[in-house]
Amino acid sequence: MTNVQNSTSHLNEGQALIDSIKSGDKIGGAELSQLRDYFTAVAPITRTEAEALFDLDRSVSDKHEEWTSFFVETVTDYIVWQSRPTGILNGAQSEWLLAQADTGRTLNGFAILVNVLAEADRVPSWLPAAVHGRAAAWPAVAFALHQSRSVAA
Numbered sequence: 001m002t003n004v005q006n007s008t009s010h011l012n013e014g015q016a017l018i019d020s021i022k023s024g025d026k027i028g029g030a031e032l033s034q035l036r037d038y039f040t041a042v043a044p045i046t047r048t049e050a051e052a053l054f055d056l057d058r059s060v061s062d063k064h065e066e067w068t069s070f071f072v073e074t075v076t077d078y079i080v081w082q083s084r085p086t087g088i089l090n091g092a093q094s095e096w097l098l099a100q101a102d103t104g105r106t107l108n109g110f111a112i113l114v115n116v117l118a119e120a121d122r123v124p125s126w127l128p129a130a131v132h133g134r135a136a137a138w139p140a141v142a143f144a145l146h147q148s149r150s151v152a153a
Contacts, residue, residue: 014038014045018052026062032070045078051100058104068108076115087121094127105138 017038021031039045045053057063057071079097080087089097097116101109113131117123135141 014049032064054100072111080120089123110141
C-alpha cells in the first residue's frame with residue numbers, strides 16, 4: 001500500500017471511529033479507550049480528526065469524566081507538538097484553533113486554548129489577549145469563573 005493509501009485509510013478509520021461514537025451519543029469508558037488506543041497506537045491525529053473531536057465535544061453531552069483531559073491533551077499535542085516547528089504556533093494555526101473553540105464556546109474548548117498557551121514555546125503576540133477576551137465573553141466560561149469565585153469566598 002502506498003503512503004497516500006495509508007494516509008487515506010488512516011483518515012477514514014479515525015473519522016469512522018469518531019462518527020460511530022457521535023452516533024451513540026455517549027462517550028463512555030469504552031469509547032474513550034478506543035480513541036486513546038487509536039491515536040496512540042495507530043496514527044497521530046490529523047486536522048480533520050481534531051475538528052471532528054471538537055464537533056464530538058460540542059454535540060455529545062454524556063461524556064466520561066476523563067474526556068476533558070483526553071480532548072485537551074490530544075488537541076494540544078496536535079497543534080503544539082505534531083506541527084513543525086514544534087512548540088511554535090503561527091498565525092494560521094492560531095486562527096484555526098480559535099475558530100474551532102469559538103464554534104462551541106465550551107469549557108473544554110477554552111481549556112484547550114489555555115493549555116496551548118501554557119505549553120507552546122511561542123505564539124502570535126495577539127493570541128493571549130484573544131484567549132483572555134473569551135474568558136468573559138463565553139457564558140460557560142464566565143459562569144465557571146463566577147462559581148469558582150463563589151466557592152473561594
